[in-house]
Amino acid sequence: MKAFNLQLRFLVPLVVVLTAAAYFALPLMDSLTLRWFARDMNMRGNLMANTLSESIAAALEDPKGRKLQQLFNRAVEDERMVAMGWCSPTGELLTRTASYPRELSCDDADRLASETEPRLRLPGGPVHVSAHPVTAESGPVGQLVLLHDLSFIERRSLDTRRYLIALLAGVGIVIALVTMAVAQLSWRGWVSGTRALLRGEGLVRPLGGGAPELAPVAAELRARLRDLEDEYRRYQGHEAEWDAPRLQSLLRSQLRGDQVIVVSNREPYIHEKGKDGRVFVRRPASGLVTAVEPVMRACSGTWIAHGSGTADRKAVDRHDRVALPPGHEEYQLRRVWLSPEEEQGYYYGFANEGMWPLCHVAHVRPVFRESDWLYYKTVNQRFADAVVAEARSEDPVVLVQDYHFALLPAMVRRRLPRATILTFWHIPWPNPESFGICPWRQEILEGLLGSTIMGFHTRFHCKNFIEAVDRYLEARIEHEHSTISYKGEQTFIESYPISIEWPTRDSVSEWASPAECRRQVCELHDIPGHHRIAVGVDRFDYTKGILERLHAVERLLEKHPEWRGKFTFVQVAAPTRAALEEYQAFQQRIEQVTRRINERFSAGGREVVRLLAQHHEHEQVNRLYRAADVCLVTSLHDGMNLVCKEFVAARDDEQGVLVLSRFAGAARDMPEALIVNPYHVEEVADAIHRSLTMPPAEQRERMANLRSTVREFNVYRWAGKMLTDAARWRLRERISERVQRHGAPEEERNAANM
Numbered sequence: 001m002k003a004f005n006l007q008l009r010f011l012v013p014l015v016v017v018l019t020a021a022a023y024f025a026l027p028l029m030d031s032l033t034l035r036w037f038a039r040d041m042n043m044r045g046n047l048m049a050n051t052l053s054e055s056i057a058a059a060l061e062d063p064k065g066r067k068l069q070q071l072f073n074r075a076v077e078d079e080r081m082v083a084m085g086w087c088s089p090t091g092e093l094l095t096r097t098a099s100y101p102r103e104l105s106c107d108d109a110d111r112l113a114s115e116t117e118p119r120l121r122l123p124g125g126p127v128h129v130s131a132h133p134v135t136a137e138s139g140p141v142g143q144l145v146l147l148h149d150l151s152f153i154e155r156r157s158l159d160t161r162r163y164l165i166a167l168l169a170g171v172g173i174v175i176a177l178v179t180m181a182v183a184q185l186s187w188r189g190w191v192s193g194t195r196a197l198l199r200g201e202g203l204v205r206p207l208g209g210g211a212p213e214l215a216p217v218a219a220e221l222r223a224r225l226r227d228l229e230d231e232y233r234r235y236q237g238h239e240a241e242w243d244a245p246r247l248q249s250l251l252r253s254q255l256r257g258d259q260v261i262v263v264s265n266r267e268p269y270i271h272e273k274g275k276d277g278r279v280f281v282r283r284p285a286s287g288l289v290t291a292v293e294p295v296m297r298a299c300s301g302t303w304i305a306h307g308s309g310t311a312d313r314k315a316v317d318r319h320d321r322v323a324l325p326p327g328h329e330e331y332q333l334r335r336v337w338l339s340p341e342e343e344q345g346y347y348y349g350f351a352n353e354g355m356w357p358l359c360h361v362a363h364v365r366p367v368f369r370e371s372d373w374l375y376y377k378t379v380n381q382r383f384a385d386a387v388v389a390e391a392r393s394e395d396p397v398v399l400v401q402d403y404h405f406a407l408l409p410a411m412v413r414r415r416l417p418r419a420t421i422l423t424f425w426h427i428p429w430p431n432p433e434s435f436g437i438c439p440w441r442q443e444i445l446e447g448l449l450g451s452t453i454m455g456f457h458t459r460f461h462c463k464n465f466i467e468a469v470d471r472y473l474e475a476r477i478e479h480e481h482s483t484i485s486y487k488g489e490q491t492f493i494e495s496y497p498i499s500i501e502w503p504t505r506d507s508v509s510e511w512a513s514p515a516e517c518r519r520q521v522c523e524l525h526d527i528p529g530h531h532r533i534a535v536g537v538d539r540f541d542y543t544k545g546i547l548e549r550l551h552a553v554e555r556l557l558e559k560h561p562e563w564r565g566k567f568t569f570v571q572v573a574a575p576t577r578a579a580l581e582e583y584q585a586f587q588q589r590i591e592q593v594t595r596r597i598n599e600r601f602s603a604g605g606r607e608v609v610r611l612l613a614q615h616h617e618h619e620q621v622n623r624l625y626r627a628a629d630v631c632l633v634t635s636l637h638d639g640m641n642l643v644c645k646e647f648v649a650a651r652d653d654e655q656g657v658l659v660l661s662r663f664a665g666a667a668r669d670m671p672e673a674l675i676v677n678p679y680h681v682e683e684v685a686d687a688i689h690r691s692l693t694m695p696p697a698e699q700r701e702r703m704a705n706l707r708s709t710v711r712e713f714n715v716y717r718w719a720g721k722m723l724t725d726a727a728r729w730r731l732r733e734r735i736s737e738r739v740q741r742h743g744a745p746e747e748e749r750n751a752a753n754m
């Protein structure tokens with residue numbers, strides 16, 4: 001259609017020009033032809049006069065003039081000759097044929113004949129008038145007046161006009177057709193060229209193989225399209241974005257509303273007794289809780305966890321249940337009670353002195369005690385019993401969380417063989433050699449293989465797990481399908497990178513602006529307004545690289561003295577596992593190094609490092625993120641790390657720089673951060689300097705991309721992918737059960753074998 005319009009724009013002026021040409025050319029052509037004919041007529045008249053002169057001289061001898069009359073009558077039988085007249089030398093009309101007009105006197109005829117267009121219109125049509133003196137031997141005898149027929153000229157002119165118009169129309173049509181063909185071809189060329197551009201071929205080779213001059217245009221167009229696409233993705237969100245309603249509809253449709261039970265050690269809300277005796281609710285610092293809680297709200301299921309708060313028993317009903325979140329009551333928390341010995345052996349001992357350092361290769365020796373192992377087994381059984389007790393059907397969906405429950409999947413499988421058990425390992429899985437340190441490695445692996453699906457953050461951890469099973473168990477591994485068959489049961493090993501809940505518009509609208517957050521943070525911590533601020537937010541854990549971070553800050557101030565008196569580093573370190581010696585020693589070490597740095601570099605009585613070793617609520621942390629110029633995440637080893645994702649989610653102003661350890665699982669999906677090796681102090685110091693001097697445009701570019709990734713790969717997607725796989729697995733199980741029981745139609749048998 002566009003091509004047609006373009007052609008019309010060209011053809012209409014062409015038609016106008018051709019019509020104007022015909023309009024002006026035709027009269028000109030008529031007058032030219034008339035002149036040519038007039039000359040011919042005159043010559044013909046002369047010829048006739050000469051031929052007839054003798055006959056006329058003879059006829060004049062007849063005094064009655066009859067002979068002359070007869071001669072003239074014969075002569076006008078010629079179809080081109082209309083009339084003839086004879087004028088005496090004195091100008092008197094003596095003889096004329098019948099058709100000669102009476103009113104045409106000899107003088108008039110003489111005058112007319114001397115004009116350039118000697119024409120006269122008679123009733124029969126136009127005539128040409130010519131006058132020819134006739135001379136005899138005796139001298140001039142008179143003048144012959146001839147009236148030639150001109151009507152044939154009019155007929156010819158009409159024919160010529162028709163031919164000319166037909167010719168111009170023909171030329172017009174040919175030009176139009178040629179133009180249309182050329183336009184079509186070039187339009188197609190443009191269309192295919194543009195398509196090639198959109199496919200990205202324009203940048204690789206010249207358009208259409210032969211228009212190198214279009215390459216810069218191609219590059220420009222591609223860049224613009226990319227910008228538009230980015231903007232669209234950023235501001236409109238991903239088309240198939242995962243959110244709570246989508247997860248709920250997945251549960252209703254694919255899992256037919258089946259019961260979902262979550263098992264974790266840490267509970268999502270802790271009831272504590274305050275100093276004044278009043279009960280208050282606390283949210284623990286735990287990446288696991290941050291991620292699983294929104295999923296649980298969407299699932300309305302049951303969450304089984306250790307009741308560790310001082311007022312937890314007060315908050316539950318007689319079945320040890322409490323509806324959460326406080327005031328909203330979207331799911332049930334079933335609390336499991338542990339004695340101090342059990343907590344010491346299972347949680348502090350086996351889980352956090354054994355498994356935690358075993359899986360995080362962070363140069364802290366794992367400690368494995370027989371007594372801890374026994375408690376670990378007892379507590380796993382206690383939680384497995386709780387799962388069975390909470391199950392309302394024989395095939396609930398059980399989501400087992402983390403390294404505290406490596407034995408639980410097989411324990412639940414024994415009691416509920418039809419349950420779908422998804423175990424997610426929130427921390428790294430080490431290589432088989434490191435894992436081999438664990439004296440109960442075989443039992444741990446067997447326990448985990450009770451799961452239907454075993455999930456890790458990254459493919460790398462999946463690979464390590466499969467290799468460990470290969471090394472320590474007699475199992476059949478199908479690498480192609482990523483499944484392990486052990487004692488007749490199959491487990492699917494898959495990576496599901498965990499994430500956070502993307503903040504809703506409503507929650508964002510309640511946030512103070514970054515400038516206001518900055519003002520509040522500066523005021524709260526007595527930081528001068530002109531200081532650049534870096535933040536770190538972690539549990540006080542040796543795997544988080546807090547020490548390495550402090551060394552990097554120290555090195556920055558050595559290398560770049562210009563930052564002294566202009567830079568403050570705020571480190572939030574939430575107390576964790578403080579009963580363990582390793583953690584106490586670590587905390588002391590950090591406090592000591594902080595003191596040293598502050599002694600070296602503090603200016604005007606203000607500390608350059610602010611160590612805030614206390615629990616911070618989400619709102620406080622969010623304010624810190626929004627106030628910061630840089631966020632430092634320098635874990636020595638981390639399954640995923642959600643602090644970096646929270647920082648990105650907090651920066652709707654698209655400012656701020658993320659410095660991220662390459663040993664955190666998140667580094668794989670967040671390449672726009674400044675990726676560092678936390679053990680390389682110099683590199684981290686340089687990255688901080690680079691962040692502090694990064695132009696706002698570059699910050700925006702990086703942050704916008706990070707935000708788009710985290711928004712799309714949010715926690716609902718994490719849960720959604722796992723539950724979709726679980727639903728597929730359940731369908732497969734149902735079909736294969738039916739096949740075994742009754743035999744089934746062929747397509748069901750095929751589905752069961754997929």
Ligand code: G6P
Nearest residue numbers: 266285286287288402426427576
């Ligand atoms: C890590 C673990 C979680 C744990 C969290 C906090 O993120 O993967 O399972 O809840 O640390 O540790 P804590 O021992 O206080 O629960």
